[in-house]
Amino acid sequence: MVGAGGIGCYYAARLIHAGHECVLVARGKHLQALQQHGLQLQHPQFVFDAPVIATDVAGLCQDYACEDFDLLILAAKSSATIPLMEQLQSWVVTAKTPMLSLQNGVTNEKHIAAIMGMERTAGGLAVKIGAHIVAPGKVEATGEAQIDFGAWPSAAANPGLQPLLAVLSPLFTEAGIPNTLYDKVNYALWRKLVINNGVNPLTALTLMDTQAVTSDPVLRHTVHRMMEETARAANIAGVSLTAEDVEQMFSLICRFDAIKTSMQVDREKGRPMEIEDICGPVIQYCREGGQPAETTELIRTLLLRASALDHR
Numbered sequence: 001m002v003g004a005g006g007i008g009c010y011y012a013a014r015l016i017h018a019g020h021e022c023v024l025v026a027r028g029k030h031l032q033a034l035q036q037h038g039l040q041l042q043h044p045q046f047v048f049d050a051p052v053i054a055t056d057v058a059g060l061c062q063d064y065a066c067e068d069f070d071l072l073i074l075a076a077k078s079s080a081t082i083p084l085m086e087q088l089q090s091w092v093v094t095a096k097t098p099m100l101s102l103q104n105g106v107t108n109e110k111h112i113a114a115i116m117g118m119e120r121t122a123g124g125l126a127v128k129i130g131a132h133i134v135a136p137g138k139v140e141a142t143g144e145a146q147i148d149f150g151a152w153p154s155a156a157a158n159p160g161l162q163p164l165l166a167v168l169s170p171l172f173t174e175a176g177i178p179n180t181l182y183d184k185v186n187y188a189l190w191r192k193l194v195i196n197n198g199v200n201p202l203t204a205l206t207l208m209d210t211q212a213v214t215s216d217p218v219l220r221h222t223v224h225r226m227m228e229e230t231a232r233a234a235n236i237a238g239v240s241l242t243a244e245d246v247e248q249m250f251s252l253i254c255r256f257d258a259i260k261t262s263m264q265v266d267r268e269k270g271r272p273m274e275i276e277d278i279c280g281p282v283i284q285y286c287r288e289g290g291q292p293a294e295t296t297e298l299i300r301t302l303l304l305r306a307s308a309l310d311h312r
Ligand SMILES: NC(=O)C1=CN([C@@H]2O[C@H](COP(=O)(O)OP(=O)(O)OC[C@H]3O[C@@H](n4cnc5c(N)ncnc54)[C@H](OP(=O)(O)O)[C@@H]3O)[C@@H](O)[C@H]2O)C=CC1
Pocket: 002, 003, 004, 005, 006, 007, 008, 025, 026, 027, 028, 030, 056, 057, 075, 076, 077, 078, 080, 083, 084, 102, 103, 104, 105, 126, 127, 129, 130, 131, 132, 133, 261, 262, 274
């Protein structure tokens, strides 16, 4: 599990609990705590408190062969994908092990495929989950915590991965991870971006949780606008999202637990936010289509300004 933070620790704990061997790749105080005291994870339906095998990227490349692993999972922030893949490049090219991204955004898979090759690249997402490091080695999680995944960019274009993914699906289920295997994972990635562009930047800007934002009469409208702009961008990018997809994503986030989004937590902790990974493709494709994503551009600009003031 490369980038074992909130999301990576949750799914790693589920897999370890189900009897799978998993190496957690992390860094800093969180890594030290994982090595010295193990992982403590709290979820309303699942508690994990046990030693784990944890190392950093250098330790992974030095102490393990890539072929030791059946699967590499990348669960770092999207902004860390390129640097991590560059660090891993000389290690991953020695084997054929595939990599599954569990990251928000629609561009991670392209960066993974540039190093690993498309035939080793699976796209994926952590869905209906909130999971955050609350102290080094300690993670709190909530939600059904599903995984949506599939061969990237699609099963038809990348059929060689299907046998492994078909094995992974029941394995995830047995580990208590509800999952859906998609033939067209790009559809799942863009559909999730509808939620992320809808609530992540706005919750980070206002420091209000998802429920506060979606029940506010003005902000609720802004969320819906940013979701519509994401669907428009998807269609320009060649991924068909309908008005019904937007309504489903809007109603899902309105009904979901009141949670802090990952971007809100990043701002609160003074860490880099996934602004360009979430808003970037929406802005880029809508501009290309000749009808700019005005609300997304406004909220992104305000958030960049707020973040600059935070760091003054
Ligand atoms: N958190 C959530 O509730 C949800 C998150 N997501 C998505 O899941 C993905 C993961 O998010 P999240 O779990 O919140 O992220 P976190 O920041 O909690 O976890 C990522 C971890 O990777 C570590 N890391 C980054 N670079 C390296 C490196 N070079 N070597 C070792 N460790 C490294 C980070 O360390 P450091 O802190 O030092 O950078 C961090 O501990 C994101 O794309 C996010 O948008 C999706 C649904 C919900």
